[in-house]
Amino acid sequence: RWMEMFRSVLMFLSVLLFCLFNVIMSENKLTSLDFEIFGNYTEDHGQSLGLSGWVKNTRQGTVIGQIQGPQDKVNDMKIWLKTVGSPSSRIDRAVFSNERDISKLEIHGFSTRY
Numbered sequence: 001r002w003m004e005m006f007r008s009v010l011m012f013l014s015v016l017l018f019c020l021f022n023v024i025m026s027e028n029k030l031t032s033l034d035f036e037i038f039g040n041y042t043e044d045h046g047q048s049l050g051l052s053g054w055v056k057n058t059r060q061g062t063v064i065g066q067i068q069g070p071q072d073k074v075n076d077m078k079i080w081l082k083t084v085g086s087p088s089s090r091i092d093r094a095v096f097s098n099e100r101d102i103s104k105l106e107i108h109g110f111s112t113r114y
Helices: 001-025 041-050 071-083
Strands: 030-039 052-057 062-070 093-100 110-112
Touching: 001 052, 030 071, 041 052, 041 110, 062 071, 071 093
Parallel strands: 052 110
Antiparallel strands: 030 062, 030 093, 052 062
16 A cells, blocks of 8 residues: 555656756747848847847848847747837838757857848
8 A cells, every 4th residue: 555655656756857847948948040020120139138149131121130049038039020120110021930949059149240
């Protein structure tokens, strides 16, 4: 009888540890994302969120770039890119691509490319 109780407690602890591990890992998950903004953009907001990446104006009048960092901050930046943008910008549409999980940052810092 005590063996059944021991197994039940052991199973409960295993499930609890598994759940805690998943919560910890999801909070530290890093994401990488490419984007292109159609409209009239800034590296300042990416830096303020603590993201890594780059932005570049194109000859077509769009802004392209890549951002990397914690998934929640990347999502915050996506929302900002789609809805707010830099002062005096007009955003017609935003295209996001190549979103993927990464184990470590591939870009350090945030810059404007020319």
